[in-house]
Amino acid sequence: xxxxxxxxxxxxxxxxxxxxxxxxxxxxxxxxxxxxxxxxxxxxxxxxxxxxxxxxxxxxxxxxxxxxxxxxxxxxxxxxxxxxxxxxxxxxxxxxxxxxxxxxxxxxxxxxxxxxxxxxxxxxxxxxxxxxx
Amino acid sequence: xxxxxxxxxxxxxxxxxxxxxxxxxxxxxxxxxxxxxxxxxxxxxxxxxxxxxxxxxxxxxxxxxxxxxxxxxxxxxxxxxxxxxxxxxxxxxxxxxxxxxxxxxxxxxxxxxxxxxxxxxxxxxxxxxx
Numbered sequence: 001x002x003x004x005x006x007x008x009x010x011x012x013x014x015x016x017x018x019x020x021x022x023x024x025x026x027x028x029x030x031x032x033x034x035x036x037x038x039x040x041x042x043x044x045x046x047x048x049x050x051x052x053x054x055x056x057x058x059x060x061x062x063x064x065x066x067x068x069x070x071x072x073x074x075x076x077x078x079x080x081x082x083x084x085x086x087x088x089x090x091x092x093x094x095x096x097x098x099x100x101x102x103x104x105x106x107x108x109x110x111x112x113x114x115x116x117x118x119x120x121x122x123x124x125x126x127x128x129x130x131x132x133x
Numbered sequence: 134x135x136x137x138x139x140x141x142x143x144x145x146x147x148x149x150x151x152x153x154x155x156x157x158x159x160x161x162x163x164x165x166x167x168x169x170x171x172x173x174x175x176x177x178x179x180x181x182x183x184x185x186x187x188x189x190x191x192x193x194x195x196x197x198x199x200x201x202x203x204x205x206x207x208x209x210x211x212x213x214x215x216x217x218x219x220x221x222x223x224x225x226x227x228x229x230x231x232x233x234x235x236x237x238x239x240x241x242x243x244x245x246x247x248x249x250x251x252x253x254x255x256x257x258x259x260x261x262x263x
Contacts, residue, residue: 010246012253019252032263035174035214042245046253129252131139132260 010045017128018049023058024132027077028068033061034076036133041079044086051090051127052083053120054112059097062108080110094120135166137251141262143175144193145186150179153261154196161204168255169207170197171248172240174262177215180208182237194237201239208240209247 021040025032043050054062061080068075083089091112098104098114105114115123124130138157142149157167172179184194201208210220219235222242226234236242252258 012250015253017253019249031174038213039173039245039248043249045246046249048249048253129258131248131252131258132262133141 010047012046016047016049018051018126019043019129019131020051020053020124020127022053022055022124022130022132023061024056025061026057027061027063027066028071028073032133033058036131037076037079039131039133040083040088041086044088050088051092051123052088053092053094053124055094055097055120057097057101059093059101059103059108062091062093062110062112063103064107064109077109083110092120092123134256135168135254136160137168137248137255137258138170139248139251139258139260139262140170140172140176140179141174141260143178144184146175147263149261149263150176150193151191153259154193154200156259156261157206158200161200167204167206169209169247169251171251172208172210173214173245173248175218176262177210177218177220180210180215180237180240181220181235183235184237198237198239206239210236210240210242211248212242212244215242 021036023033023036027033066075066077091110093112093114095114095116138153140150140153144150157170161167179194179197186192197208200206221231221234222236223234225242
């Protein structure tokens with residue numbers, strides 16, 4: 001689905017960094033969520049310590065039951081369920097963002113760790129590289 | 134310091150590209166090493182040589198090309214994002230059967246791996262976007 005590994009030299013001399021991809025946008029109003037996911041999948045090939053954070057409208061990316069037929073766009077939400085197969089298993093969701101949107105963990109299509117805002121900030125502070133979409 | 138720059142927005146609509154350019158220029162002047170500038174999302178639109186702003190405005194695309202030439206910068210445009218938005222180099226245009234190509238001087242088209250690699254290799258990866 002998202003495989004474009006052109007010219008990829010993934011041997012980075014054994015350097016392993018903590019990468020966190022921060023998802024802040026709803027899945028369909030803009031392209032950020034989709035193109036952000038493409039970066040996450042490519043990063044899996046580099047054997048880095050990858051995690052994803054979902055905050056603000058980004059929590060909608062993980063909402064169950066997405067149906068995009070009427071807007072003529074591809075429903076890419078099943079890809080989040082495939083992340084496990086890429087060894088991307090650290091998915092952090094901000095509690096306050098869920099609550100503000102009337103969502104709970106049960107509304108999400110993958111297993112996540114829910115963190116409050118302060119815990120999320122601490123998690124971000126631990127990272128070597130933050131890429132935000 | 135070794136610095137990577139990520140540009141996520143197109144020219145003129147957002148100031149992100151201006152800020153990224155001014156940051157890159159200032160970092161070079163301070164003696165830092167710009168490892169790579171990576172253009173993603175609408176940021177790929179910073180690389181079309183068909184850009185023609187009014188004469189009294191800055192030419193964002195040419196400005197990047199000139200900076201790249203002067204300092205041997207690596208300006209990389211994401212291939213998947215570029216193809217969606219109609220940015221092609223000569224080879225890609227030929228491969229896709231298109232009748233034109235528009236990649237400006239000093240830019241090259243490559244994969245997202247180049248962004249991840251910049252994250253690994255640089256001391257700082259600085260994002261410009263929304």
